[in-house]
Amino acid sequence: MKNKMMSLLQATDLIKDNMLLAIGGNAMHRTPSLFTLALTRKPVKNLKLCGAAPGLATDILLASQQADTSYFGFSGLENEAGLSPGMRKGMEGEGKIRAIEGS
Amino acid sequence: MEYGKPEMMAAAIIRQIEDGDIVFHGLASSTPMVAMKAAKAMGKEFTYLTLSDGVDHDWTRAPYVASTLTENTYTGSVATFGLDEIFDLYCSGKGDIAFLSCLQMDKEGRIAMSYLGGDYERPKLRGPGGAGSATLPPVTKKTTIWKTTHDKKTFIEHVDFATTSPPLDKEMTVITPLCIFKKPVGEKYLKVAYIFPFTTLEEVKENTGWEIDQMEVPVMNPPTEEELTALKKVDPNNILHFEFK
Numbered sequence: 001m002k003n004k005m006m007s008l009l010q011a012t013d014l015i016k017d018n019m020l021l022a023i024g025g026n027a028m029h030r031t032p033s034l035f036t037l038a039l040t041r042k043p044v045k046n047l048k049l050c051g052a053a054p055g056l057a058t059d060i061l062l063a064s065q066q067a068d069t070s071y072f073g074f075s076g077l078e079n080e081a082g083l084s085p086g087m088r089k090g091m092e093g094e095g096k097i098r099a100i101e102g103s
Numbered sequence: 104m105e106y107g108k109p110e111m112m113a114a115a116i117i118r119q120i121e122d123g124d125i126v127f128h129g130l131a132s133s134t135p136m137v138a139m140k141a142a143k144a145m146g147k148e149f150t151y152l153t154l155s156d157g158v159d160h161d162w163t164r165a166p167y168v169a170s171t172l173t174e175n176t177y178t179g180s181v182a183t184f185g186l187d188e189i190f191d192l193y194c195s196g197k198g199d200i201a202f203l204s205c206l207q208m209d210k211e212g213r214i215a216m217s218y219l220g221g222d223y224e225r226p227k228l229r230g231p232g233g234a235g236s237a238t239l240p241p242v243t244k245k246t247t248i249w250k251t252t253h254d255k256k257t258f259i260e261h262v263d264f265a266t267t268s269p270p271l272d273k274e275m276t277v278i279t280p281l282c283i284f285k286k287p288v289g290e291k292y293l294k295v296a297y298i299f300p301f302t303t304l305e306e307v308k309e310n311t312g313w314e315i316d317q318m319e320v321p322v323m324n325p326p327t328e329e330e331l332t333a334l335k336k337v338d339p340n341n342i343l344h345f346e347f348k
Contacts, residue, residue, distance in 0.1 A: 022309060026154065027130055029172040034185070053130055053234065074234030079129040079169040079345060083231060091229040093221070098238060101217055103233025 004011060008038045020048040023057050025079045031057035040064045055084070062086035062097055069098040104331045108280040109343045112249060112269040113138040115278045115332055116202070119247050120149050124199035127152040127189055129234055133169040134249055135202035136176065137343040140166075141333035149199075152189055157295050158182040162337060169345035189237070194242050201239040202247050205266075206230050208258055210313035212275050212286045212293050213265035214248070223264065226348035241270045251346040253279035259312040280347070282307045283323065297323035 003040050012035070015021070017058030025031030036057040050071035058075065061067040070091075076084050090097035106114075115139035117316060120126055126149050126268075128135040137152055143162035151159050153176040161179025184192075192198055205214040216236055220227025240246040246269065250257060258279075268273040269286050279286040285296040295315060298304055300322055308315045334343060 026172050027169065074130065074230055074232045076131070076231035078172065080132060083229075086109065088229050092226055095224065099223075099232075101232045103216070103235060103237040 008035060009041075011035065012039045012042050012044075015042070015044050015047070016049070018043055018046045020050065021093060023049055023051045023054055025051075025055065025057060026053040027076060028081060029055070031055050033057045033060060036074075038061040040066065059084040059086035062090045065097070066098035067097060071099060071100045071102065073101070073103050075099075104328055106326045106331055108299075108301075109134070109251075109325075109347050110326050110331060110334060111250070111301070112278055113343055114281060114330045115283060115297075115323065115335075117142045117145070117147075117277075117330055119142065119200065119276060120147055120244065121199075124149040124245075125197060126150065126200040126202070126207065127193070127239075128199060129154045129201040130170070130172050131231075132171045132202060132204070133166065133342050134251060134327065134346050135332065136166060136171045136304075137338045138336035139202075141330065143317065144226070144333040145329060147304040152184060154186060155175065156180075156183050156185050158184045165337060165339050166342040169342055184254065185272050190238060192259075193239055194240060198239070198243045198246055200245045201235070201243045202249060203234075203236045204250055205236075205238065205248060206271045207262050208250070208266075208277065209260060209262045210292050211268060212248075212277065212284075213262050213268040215264060216261040216266040217264055219263070229264075231340050240267050240273065241276065244273065246273065246275045248275070248277045250277070251280055252309075253281045255308050255312040260308070262275070265268075281310065282320075295320045297321050299323055300325045 033056045047067040048069040049067050053074040054072050091099050140162040155177040157177035157180035159181045164175040207215040216230050216233045220228030274287040281302045283297045284293040286293050
């Protein structure tokens with residue numbers, strides 16, 4: 001079987017502009033936050049993100065403005081941390097990120 | 104035993120569940136989680152589904168944070184049942200209760216979860232989204248909304264954008280810290296079904312953004328010793344109070 005193990009930074013090389021990324025986990029739990037944090041060090045842009053209940057990992061890419069679209073059923077950090085700050089920054093008022101809500 | 108608004112709301116949630124019911128709550132649902140664990144502790148025979156994919160998890164595992172995505176809503180489950188399967192089950196008409204909440208609600212029981220103010224493209228406040236609240240009420244027998252604040256900013260005459268509205272052919276129940284509203288089958292508007300023992304119909308009217316023309320409503324019985332004991336037993340870290348801070 002092909003060995004797919006690689007470093008976090010090598011993995012971020014797989015991501016190109018305009019890609020649609022499915023990001024796992026829900027809210028503050030089980031999200032690949034270190035991966036999206038590593039992605040903020042790359043000049044990648046116009047990403048499309050999707051998840052059932054995206055949280056921290058997704059919000060990092062919304063805050064860094066590297067994503068231009070987010071597909072979600074619920075996007076937030078649950079009661080303890082509240083609404084997602086990156087989502088609010090990117091979607092409220094003149095924010096440029098598109099919210100595609102399917103609920 | 105003393106009780107306050109959290110315990111009264113939890114007791115109302117417990118009473119909403121009947122033996123044989125299939126009951127689901129999603130994430131960010133600490134109040135129904137504690138109430139449902141207490142209902143299990145009281146021996147109610149219902150099926151408890153969670154967003155952690157658990158079915159009838161070990162209710163003796165106490166919550167330690169207000170999240171409803173942690174292992175204590177899965178460990179000890181009798182089966183693993185994913186969110187896609189939960190939605191399929193409810194869409195086939197077999198779900199009895201889904202516990203949902205809202206940012207705002209209006210007199211028709213329409214729920215705002217998507218945004219407040221502005222419009223969809225340029226909202227003043229971007230909410231978290233419906234999290235299933237558009238899909239579930241049309242197919243769920245007894246959709247139950249809990250909201251831990253009751254004021255005129257929350258319960259308003261008309262929501263700008265309804266993430267969902269209750270179907271005409273289903274009942275819907277709304278549990279607040281002051282009262283229980285019900286939208287009966289075949290009717291369009293919410294009615295006060297009960298007020299809680301520590302309030303008055305006047306106080307409910309003063310804190311609701313639409314005109315309530317009812318003159319008299321029954322008072323719900325306070326939490327029983329059994330309910331209060333069960334709530335204490337399942338929730339030693341007092342997670343029930345989190346949403347009321």
